[in-house]
Amino acid sequence: DQQVKQNSPSLSVQEGRISILNCDYTNSMFDYFLWYKKYPAEGPTFLISISSIKDKNEDGRFTVFLNKSAKHLSLHIVPSQPGDSAVYFCAADPSGGGADGLTFGKGTHLIIQP
Amino acid sequence: DGGITQSPKYLFRKEGQNVTLSCEQNLNHDAMYWYRQDPGQGLRLIYYSQIVNDFQKGDIAEGYSVSREKKESFPLTVTSAQKNPTAFYLCASGTSGYEQYFGPGTRLTVT
Numbered sequence: 001d002q003q004v005k006q007n008s009p010s011l012s013v014q015e016g017r018i019s020i021l022n023c024d025y026t027n028s029m030f031d032y033f034l035w036y037k038k039y040p041a042e043g044p045t046f047l048i049s050i051s052s053i054k055d056k057n058e059d060g061r062f063t064v065f066l067n068k069s070a071k072h073l074s075l076h077i078v079p080s081q082p083g084d085s086a087v088y089f090c091a092a093d094p095s096g097g098g099a100d101g102l103t104f105g106k107g108t109h110l111i112i113q114p
Numbered sequence: 115d116g117g118i119t120q121s122p123k124y125l126f127r128k129e130g131q132n133v134t135l136s137c138e139q140n141l142n143h144d145a146m147y148w149y150r151q152d153p154g155q156g157l158r159l160i161y162y163s164q165i166v167n168d169f170q171k172g173d174i175a176e177g178y179s180v181s182r183e184k185k186e187s188f189p190l191t192v193t194s195a196q197k198n199p200t201a202f203y204l205c206a207s208g209t210s211g212y213e214q215y216f217g218p219g220t221r222l223t224v225t
Contacts, residue, residue: 036216041219043206043218044204046213049213089156089157100170101149102157102214104156104158106155
């Protein structure tokens, strides 16, 4: 039973445009969400996070939006750059405090086209 | 130069053999984690440890064992009881905050 879902396995976006990656979750107890970026054969790197008390968090070109009522979050990357091509994982903290491990979605492969 | 190291990068074993994957961190993090990634799948939690000499099973602990004798080290043993051991294994560490920091991973192939 997947608690964090990324329904788009891949997404292709033109360089300079906005990339929007979506994530849905089922557990209303999740209170912290994170986005990780991963290149092949490497470990994921942390990108940005958001607490459930907020609906938006911004860091440079990356913005995460959280809609608690819809149990939906999205990552916006603008403008998209070639180096953004990677797999993006949405993750949620199921326990609060971040100590018990994260629950990950299956990832979305973002491809930035020149 | 702080970080998390995993060794080796690639590991090959014969079916029926136990194998131990190394994970070391010098970030002074209390918590450490092991995940596995399979093609087209997200990361799934195997084991985690919030403090030395204590660890907890994650979602897919069967066929794996861990130890946490030192704060810096959290080795994972893939036993012969693990039915599908071939995967990409990722170690992570974190503090009481939420972000976890990942190592470069070990790709284990069992034939």
